[in-house]
Structure formats: C-alpha cells, structure tokens
Amino acid sequence: xxxxxxxxxxxxxxxxxxxxxxxxxxxxxxxxxxxxxxxxxxxxxxxxxxxxxxxxxxxxxxxxxxxxxxx
Amino acid sequence: xxxxxxxxxxxxxxxxxxxxxxxxxxxxxxxxxxxxxxxxxxxxxxxxxxxxxxxxxxxxxxxxxxxxxxxxxxxxxxxxxxxxxxxxxxxxxxxxxxxxxxxxxxxxxxxxxxxxxxxxxxxxxxxxxxxxxxxxxxxxxxxxxxxxxxxxxxxxxxxxxxxxxxxxxxxxxxxxxxxxxxxxxxxxxxxxxxxxxxxxxxxxxxxxxxxxxxxxxxxxxxxxxxxxxxxxxxxxxxxxxxxxxxxxxxxxxxxxxxxxxxxxxxxxxxxxxxxxxxxxxxxxxxxxxxxxxxxxxxxxxxxxxxxxxxxxxxxxxxxxxxxxxxxxxxxxxxxxxxxxxxxxxxxxxxxxxxxxxxxxxxxxxxxxxxxxxxxxxxxxxxxxxxxxxxxxxxxxxxxxxxxxxxxxxxxxx
Ligand code: HEM
Ligand code: SF4
Numbered sequence: 001x002x003x004x005x006x007x008x009x010x011x012x013x014x015x016x017x018x019x020x021x022x023x024x025x026x027x028x029x030x031x032x033x034x035x036x037x038x039x040x041x042x043x044x045x046x047x048x049x050x051x052x053x054x055x056x057x058x059x060x061x062x063x064x065x066x067x068x069x070x071x
Numbered sequence: 072x073x074x075x076x077x078x079x080x081x082x083x084x085x086x087x088x089x090x091x092x093x094x095x096x097x098x099x100x101x102x103x104x105x106x107x108x109x110x111x112x113x114x115x116x117x118x119x120x121x122x123x124x125x126x127x128x129x130x131x132x133x134x135x136x137x138x139x140x141x142x143x144x145x146x147x148x149x150x151x152x153x154x155x156x157x158x159x160x161x162x163x164x165x166x167x168x169x170x171x172x173x174x175x176x177x178x179x180x181x182x183x184x185x186x187x188x189x190x191x192x193x194x195x196x197x198x199x200x201x202x203x204x205x206x207x208x209x210x211x212x213x214x215x216x217x218x219x220x221x222x223x224x225x226x227x228x229x230x231x232x233x234x235x236x237x238x239x240x241x242x243x244x245x246x247x248x249x250x251x252x253x254x255x256x257x258x259x260x261x262x263x264x265x266x267x268x269x270x271x272x273x274x275x276x277x278x279x280x281x282x283x284x285x286x287x288x289x290x291x292x293x294x295x296x297x298x299x300x301x302x303x304x305x306x307x308x309x310x311x312x313x314x315x316x317x318x319x320x321x322x323x324x325x326x327x328x329x330x331x332x333x334x335x336x337x338x339x340x341x342x343x344x345x346x347x348x349x350x351x352x353x354x355x356x357x358x359x360x361x362x363x364x365x366x367x368x369x370x371x372x373x374x375x376x377x378x379x380x381x382x383x384x385x386x387x388x389x390x391x392x393x394x395x396x397x398x399x400x401x402x403x404x405x406x407x408x409x410x411x412x413x414x415x416x417x418x419x420x421x422x423x424x425x426x427x428x429x430x431x432x433x434x435x436x437x438x439x440x441x442x443x444x445x446x447x448x449x450x451x452x453x454x455x456x457x458x459x460x461x462x463x464x465x466x467x468x469x470x471x472x473x474x475x476x477x478x479x480x481x482x483x484x
Pocket of ligand 2: 005009010011012013014015016017024026032052053054055056057058
C-alpha cells in the first residue's frame with residue numbers, strides 16, 4: 001500500500017496523527033511527515049486517518065500492480 | 072417561500088425533525104439575506120471559502136449584560152466591570168487571532184495524541200458499564216442511558232472534574248449552549264439566564280482551579296493551571312476559567328447528538344446496522360457519514376468585519392453571517408446523492424467539525440467515543456427497534472438532536 005498526501009491541500013489539522021500516530025507526524029505544528037509505504041496489515045488504521053482528514057488530503061494507492069493482483 | 076424569512080423557518084421547532092428540505096431551498100440562494108440583516112450561506116464551496124476568510128470574525132456573541140438588581144453599587148459599578156471582563160475574556164471559540172491562536176495552542180499542547188488515544192480503554196469500559204445497567208429492561212432511552220453520560224464521564228476524567236458535580240453543570244451546560252442559538256440575541260430573559268449560568272459555572276471553575284493549584288493531579292486542568300514563568304507565561308486566570316468551561320461544555324451538547332443521531336440513522340437503515348455488526352472496522356466511515364448526513368452542529372454564526380463579496384452578493388460590514396454546515400453537507404454540487412446515507416462514499420469532506428482556525432479541538436476524542444459506542448450497541452443490544460420515528464427533538468436548531476431516543480430491545484448480550 002502506498003500513501004500520498006497532497007501537501008498543498010493539507011492544512012495541518014493533525015487529525016491523521018491522532019488516527020495513526022505511527023504513520024503520520026506533524027512537526028512544529030505545521031509540517032507533516034508520513035510513512036509513504038506502510039505495511040498492508042496497517043490498512044484499517046491508515047483508512048481511519050484518511051477518513052478523519054477534514055480536507056481529504058490523504059489518498060491510498062496500491063503499492064504496485066503485483067500487490068493488487070495478490071489474492 | 073421567500074428566502075428572506077427562510078431562516079425563521081429553520082428556527083421553528085416544527086421543522087426540527089427534518090430541516091433538510093429547507094436547506095435545499097436555501098442552496099438555491101447560496102448567500103441569502105434575511106429580513107433581520109443577517110446572511111445565510113449554505114453551499115459547500117462558499118462555506119469553505121468563508122471559513123478561511125479573515126474578515127469573518129467569531130467574536131459574534133452580544134456583549135454580556137447582567138440584569139438590573141436595584142442595588143446601585145451592583146448596577147453601576149460591579150456588574151458593568153464584570154460585563155466588561157467577561158466580554159474581554161471569552162473562550163477561544165468566540166475569539167479571533169491572535170488571542171484565539173495563543174489560547175488554542177495551550178489546549179492543543181495538552182490534547183496530545185497519547186492522551187486522547189489513552190482514553191480508548193476507559194471509553195470501552197464505560198460503554199459496557201452503561202449498557203450493563205440496562206440489563207433486564209425491554210426499553211432503553213439511548214440519550215439518558217448512554218449518549219449523555221458517556222461524554223460527560225470522559226471529559227470529566229480528562230480534565231479532572233469530579234464526576235459527582237455533574238448534576239450542577241448539566242443545567243449550566245444546557246443553558247450556556249443556548250447562547251449559540253440566534254434567537255438568544257433577541258431574547259433578554261434568555262440572555263440573563265445565560266449570564267446567570269455563566270456566573271455559577273465560573274465560580275465553580277474558579278474553585279476547582281484553585282484546588283488543582285493546591286493539589287495538582289495528573290489531569291488536563293492541573294497542567295493548564297500550572298503557573299507559567301518568564302520564558303513561557305501561563306494562561307491568565309480569567310482565560311483559564313473560560314477555557315475550562317469551554318472544554319467542559321463543548322463536548323456535552325455535541326457528542327450526545329453524534330451518538331444518538333448515529334444510532335437513529337442505523338435503526339432507520341437496518342442493513343447498515345447488520346453490516347457494522349459483521350464488520351466493526353466500518354465504524355470510522357460510518358461515523359464520518361453521520362457527521363455529514365446528520366451533524367450534531369447545524370450552523371455557526373460569524374460576523375463580517377468588512378464588506379465581503381461572495382457569489383455575486385456583497386455582505387456588508389457588521390452583518391451576522393450564518394454558516395449553514397448541515398446544508399453544505401448535503402450540497403449536490405459536492406456530494407453525489409447527498410440525501411443517501413452511504414458510509415462507503417469515497418470523498419466525504421463534511422463540515423461536521425467545522426473547518427479552518429476553529430476546527431473542533433475535541434474531534435479525535437468524539438470520534439473514539441462514537442465509534443466505540445456504536446460498535447458496542449450493535450453487538451450487545453438484541454433486536455433493537457425504534458419506539459417512535461421521528462423521536463422528540465430538543466429545542467436547539469444549531470445544536471440539533473433528539474431529546475430522547477426510545478429503543479425496544481429483546482435483552483442484552
Ligand atoms: C460530536 C462531537 C462534537 C462535534 C460535532 C463538535 C463540533 C464542533 C464544531 C462544528 C466546532 C467549530 C465551531 C466554529 O467553527 O465556530 C467545534 C469547535 C470546538 N470544539 Fe467541538 N465538537 C464535538 C465535540 C467536542 C469535544 C468532545 C470537545 C472537547 C473536548 C470539543 C471542543 C471544541 C472546542 C474547544 C472548539 C473551539 C475550537 C476553536 O475555536 O478553535 N468539541 N466543535
Ligand atoms: S489530517 Fe489532513 S490536513 Fe490534517 S495534517 Fe493530516 S493530512 Fe494534513
């Protein structure tokens with residue numbers, strides 16, 4: 001799974017950080033750091049972060065086509 | 072229906088159970104001037120624009136005025152001073168930058184991810200305990216049995232407010248919440264009641280903070296009350312009291328609506344109830360969709376500090392501006408099939424927690440409470456059915472939600 005955060009949209013609300021603190025971190029209250037390729041087993045928490053973002057800046061994409069084809 | 076009087080229809084209690092057709096009418100005049108001079112904004116794009124517009128002020132409450140007592144010292148000296156002090160130290164939800172930002176930061180620094188997520192276990196055991204109390208009954212009232220007591224217990228825990236004081240501040244909280252309703256500004260008796268509740272809760276909070284300073288505990292009020300030093304000055308006493316009250320009250324009258332609206336919506340959409348039961352991981356999407364579809368806060372009022380041109384309308388300086396979040400949440404220009412409850416919608420950018428500078432501080436906490444409450448209710452209530460639809464509503468049009476939600480059950484698992 002691959003995460004893309006549209007940093008132009010991101011307003012630093014930090015809601016993603018509450019939902020999945022291991023994968024999103026806001027430094028200095030404004031700059032978002034995140035794990036661009038979290039393991040698949042973390043999907044539920046990443047989706048929670050995606051849902052919580054008030055400006056929908058986070059998108060989740062399959063890591064590559066091979067992974068998408070996995071059963 | 073003329074758009075200039077449409078907002079009085081929104082305020083009319085007879086439309087409380089279903090205000091959405093009125094909101095649809097509003098969206099046809101996206102920036103609608105009302106006969107009292109206020110402007111109602113109801114489309115997603117316009118609200119998003121205005122939430123980031125520094126010309127809109129949140130310092131909209133009418134200045135506080137204490138009633139005439141007949142005692143000249145009170146009427147001419149003490150109360151005018153009190154009025155001025157209170158107006159100058161409003162809680163930060165009613166303040167603009169830079170003061171808003173300074174005060175909000177004190178709270179955000181305390182509202183850490185760790186502390187919010189630590190509430191998880193406590194919420195779970197509270198929910199189980201409240202549901203357990205309903206054992207042996209065939210009817211429950213969701214509001215009384217769970218939606219109201221849960222957020223109170225959680226915020227008391229976090230702040231360090233003794234829960235046994237709850238009966239007092241329930242009344243104060245309810246009274247203070249009416250300050251958000253636009254009709255409060257025209258109603259002198261109502262405003263006096265708000266000031267009276269405010270004086271009582273302030274006295275209570277002042278005492279509590281003194282106690283926290285004397286015996287600091289591991290809670291948010293103790294930490295906020297810690298005296299500052301030269302390098303990092305603490306919050307002034309009056310701001311501290313206002314902030315404590317805001318935190319105590321803000322979660323009360325809102326989270327109760329989120330939990331109740333969520334359960335009401337599930338009972339009206341039994342297939343979604345079954346889906347949640349089968350897959351508790353659906354809870355976050357489901358709660359987000361409730362925040363869009365039946366939000367606990369329908370609108371907030373701001374004031375234009377200078378003229379604002381928007382959507383071919385000029386809002387003059389000084390005009391109250393009502394941001395009708397609940398209408399924007401069902402804007403067909405933003406959401407496909409907006410009147411359909413669909414937790415699986417991909418792009419759900421709702422205004423359930425507002426947006427911009429004042430975006431809800433308590434959102435992560437409210438989400439945890441609502442998710443756990445809903446998952447547990449679905450798991451433990453056997454064959455829940457609504458006793459009446461629509462349920463009776465509380466009077467608020469802004470903080471809108473059922474006064475009670477009777478549910479028939481066939482026992483508890
Ligand atoms: C479902 C529950 C809740 C909902 C729907 C909700 C909704 C909102 C909304 C719409 C605003 C924006 C107000 C504006 O733009 O003028 C707001 C602000 C705020 N909320 Fe919440 N809220 C909830 C729970 C809570 C809780 C549990 C707390 C406290 C722990 C809280 C504390 C605050 C505070 C302090 C603000 C002011 C933020 C500021 O002005 O910067 N809320 N809330
Ligand atoms: S929740 Fe959204 S806006 Fe907030 S920090 Fe995360 S990505 Fe940015």
